Amino acid sequence: MTLTLYVLLVAATGIAIRYLWSSRIERRPLPPGPPKDPLIGHLRYMPTAQAPFLFHEWAKTYGDVMHLQVLGKSMIVLDTLQAAADLLDKKGSIYSDRPPLPLYELLGWTYMLSFMRYGEIFTRHRQVHQSFFSRERCAEFEPMQNQEARRLVRNLLASPTENYGAVLSKFTTSILVQVVAGHKIESDDDPYLELSKMVHQVFSVTGPPGGTPIDFFPPLGYFPSWFPGAYYAGIARAWRPVIRKLYDYPLECVQRQRASNHLLPGNSSSQSLQESGDASPSFLLSQLEEMDNGASELDHEELKGAAATLFGAELPTRSVVAVFLLAMVLNPECQIRAQKEIDSVVGTSRFPTFEDRAELPFVECILQETLRQAFHPTRVPHRSTQDDIYRGMFIPKGSLILANVRGMSLDESTYKNPTKFIPERFLLPPLGNGELPFTCLFGFGRRKCPAVHFVERNLWIAIVSILATCTISNALDEHGNVIVPEASMSDGVDSYPNDLRCVIKPRSDEVEALLEESILLPDA
Numbered sequence: 001m002t003l004t005l006y007v008l009l010v011a012a013t014g015i016a017i018r019y020l021w022s023s024r025i026e027r028r029p030l031p032p033g034p035p036k037d038p039l040i041g042h043l044r045y046m047p048t049a050q051a052p053f054l055f056h057e058w059a060k061t062y063g064d065v066m067h068l069q070v071l072g073k074s075m076i077v078l079d080t081l082q083a084a085a086d087l088l089d090k091k092g093s094i095y096s097d098r099p100p101l102p103l104y105e106l107l108g109w110t111y112m113l114s115f116m117r118y119g120e121i122f123t124r125h126r127q128v129h130q131s132f133f134s135r136e137r138c139a140e141f142e143p144m145q146n147q148e149a150r151r152l153v154r155n156l157l158a159s160p161t162e163n164y165g166a167v168l169s170k171f172t173t174s175i176l177v178q179v180v181a182g183h184k185i186e187s188d189d190d191p192y193l194e195l196s197k198m199v200h201q202v203f204s205v206t207g208p209p210g211g212t213p214i215d216f217f218p219p220l221g222y223f224p225s226w227f228p229g230a231y232y233a234g235i236a237r238a239w240r241p242v243i244r245k246l247y248d249y250p251l252e253c254v255q256r257q258r259a260s261n262h263l264l265p266g267n268s269s270s271q272s273l274q275e276s277g278d279a280s281p282s283f284l285l286s287q288l289e290e291m292d293n294g295a296s297e298l299d300h301e302e303l304k305g306a307a308a309t310l311f312g313a314e315l316p317t318r319s320v321v322a323v324f325l326l327a328m329v330l331n332p333e334c335q336i337r338a339q340k341e342i343d344s345v346v347g348t349s350r351f352p353t354f355e356d357r358a359e360l361p362f363v364e365c366i367l368q369e370t371l372r373q374a375f376h377p378t379r380v381p382h383r384s385t386q387d388d389i390y391r392g393m394f395i396p397k398g399s400l401i402l403a404n405v406r407g408m409s410l411d412e413s414t415y416k417n418p419t420k421f422i423p424e425r426f427l428l429p430p431l432g433n434g435e436l437p438f439t440c441l442f443g444f445g446r447r448k449c450p451a452v453h454f455v456e457r458n459l460w461i462a463i464v465s466i467l468a469t470c471t472i473s474n475a476l477d478e479h480g481n482v483i484v485p486e487a488s489m490s491d492g493v494d495s496y497p498n499d500l501r502c503v504i505k506p507r508s509d510e511v512e513a514l515l516e517e518s519i520l521l522p523d524a
């Protein structure tokens with residue numbers, strides 16, 4: 001028997017056993033779902049693109065808690081906020097696991113909080129991230145965020161349309177690198193920018209998390225990439241060194257800075273390192289200090305994984321700012337209204353700062369509406385660790401739980417005219433409908449994004465700084481016709497507007513002088 005035949009036979013036997021097991025389970029009332037095939041279940045019907053939209057369509061027929069089955073594995077799709085809150089928030093103790101992700105393990109993504117199984121190591125890492133990004137601590141990052149938002153504006157104004165994506169990446173990477181490794185990006189050939197580009201590429205070539213043949217049949221990871229189903233094994237082998245660099249490089253840099261600073265008398269704490277000008281306080285530095293004091297439970301490899309987790313989280317921020325730009329081109333009346341609000345509160349002779357935030361309710365609404373409209377690729381699902389009954393339906397232990405955030409954003413019982421960009425929907429009556437802010441973009445329960453306060457501040461300062469100083473308008477084609485970009489997003493983890501053609505210009509002659517002045521100010 002050839003090797004190929006042998007492996008196929010083992011895989012088929014595994015699927016048949018799983019099918020028989022799941023048929024036994026199905027005598028209990030599972031949540032409804034579309035019709036399926038014997039043995040392979042919904043495999044043939046699983047969407048290969050724009051899955052959240054199809055799931056939302058299915059939910060109109062089968063309800064907001066749907067059961068799908070692929071090769072014997074149960075998947076539960078939650079399409080309303082209510083269902084997600086009931087299961088993922090209120091029953092967090094049994095809905096916070098992640099499925100094993102064999103492909104990601106092969107790639108070397110170890111100690112990544114986002115992919116970690118629920119348990120003791122998870123709790124330890126979660127605690128480290130949560131305390132570093134606590135609401136109180138986030139205020140410390142504000143001067144740096146102000147400064148980076150102004151650089152963002154300057155770079156957008158100096159760039160042609162086709163480079164806007166790169167400018168947004170630079171903004172999000174610069175902020176993350178300062179926070180994680182205390183390094184300020186000054187030039188376009190900074191090694192961290194290269195590293196961040198490589199991480200984008202890794203995510204774009206490794207398919208949906210948990211959705212490759214290796215994830216269904218892990219031994220395929222050890223086969224040559226020409227072997228049927230083992231294509232991603234080759235990808236993992238090719239990209240593993242890049243991931244390793246993401247793990248090693250930041251810690252090595254911070255350790256080097258620390259070592260050179262320790263040679264100077266009296267320089268031992270993050271405070272004195274900052275004062276010496278060679279390193280800023282950062283996630284890595286504070287963890288190294290805790291290790292020295294015996295206050296950290298992480299070892300060096302775990303710390304590298306914790307830092308890599310944060311670098312890996314750069315993509316969605318870039319995407320949300322891009323969605324904001326697109327929304328402003330398509331809804332110029334919202335842009336004008338926000339600019340009037342900013343002018344009346346801030347004036348035109350300075351940049352907005354976080355102190356202005358409470359006085360700018362319409363800008364706040366634009367942020368919320370951008371979050372609601374931002375595309376939500378299906379992320380790494382949760383996994384249930386116990387059998388459960390919800391509204392009389394049986395949810396088997398080991399089910400993958402997918403919160404369809406796109407479906408939630410389109411729920412007409414929560415959001416009127418959900419496909420339209422209407423920021424004032426969040427204002428209280430009579431100015432608006434008092435609709436709920438769209439917090440579910442940041443996930444649920446014990447796995448909710450731990451950096452939510454930090455991320456939300458990055459987004460707010462970027463949006464308000466652009467609105468205060470720039471006009472975002474339609475680009476023209478070579479015949480002088482107005483280009484109306486299509487409001488659609490690419491698929492995948494690094495989802496981004498398919499068309500971001502627009503023109504960003506200074507709102508007034510004073511903007512450039514204001515930018516130069518405020519970027520040079522040390523406490524800007």
Ligand code: HEM
Pocket residue numbers: 113114115116126129176309310313314316317320379380381382441442443444445446447448449450451455
């Ligand atoms: C617009 C930007 C962002 C959005 C929309 C976002 C959203 C999310 C979502 C939906 C999850 C998964 C929640 C779940 O499984 O229920 C998550 C997890 C996570 N996010 Fe974010 N995130 C953003 C940016 C960031 C940034 C910049 C960081 C770090 C600085 C970060 C750190 C994390 C971490 C560490 C996790 C894993 C949490 C866990 O599995 O327990 N995120 N985020």
